[in-house]
Amino acid sequence: MSVLFQLSVMWVILIIAFIVIEALTFGLASIWFALGSLAALILSLLGFGFVIQLIAFLVVSIILLFFTRPIAKKYLKIGTEKTNIDSLIGKVGVVVKRIERHKVGQVKVEGQIWSAKNIDNDTIYVDSQVEVLRIEGVKVIVKIVD
Structure with a gap:
């Protein structure tokens, strides 16, 4: 098995894990890491090395987390408990x-x-x-x- 294939499998497993965690918690925290993993998976499939994949994972996850999470929380009312x-x-x-x-x-x-x-x-x-x-x-x- 090639290293690129192993990295691709790792990113797929991470995507699935982050989606499962998000589905169980509904906290809008891990979905951004699933999307970061998807970006890294795409780079892996294109043949980029692990360091580039890891940087893409971190950059995409952090940007989405900080810039889109507040917007998503506002419109989806995540974390608001109605009584x-x-x-x-x-x-x-x-x-x-x-x-x-x-x-x-x-x-x-x-x-x-x-x-x-x-x-x-x-x-x-x-x-x-x-x-x-x-x-x-x-x-x-x-x-x-x-």
Whole structure:
């Protein structure tokens, strides 16, 4: 077996290993090394030596890792764990304890009572309808429904 063939086999094994690791973790960490291994495999098949292959593997992997991973994480939402609380955003609730300026009141949303602050800092009275804009800790930030 020639050295170039052995190197090609090694790069194929690395590609498979990195893809399997990525499939098991979904962390967008090892896929970039799989692509770096693919670049090295192509150079191996073209007859380039191991040092050139290794440099290509490192350069391609690092460039992809640092420049495309943040973009991929942003659009694929990798590492973001959604909770049921996120489903409250946009829901309408009813004020059960007056929300005064710079003070916390309470609203009932989806059958649960939440501490609430008004985004506009105006007073919102009991039985007013409010929309949940966001969640900060254990408080919902609301605005009155027009």
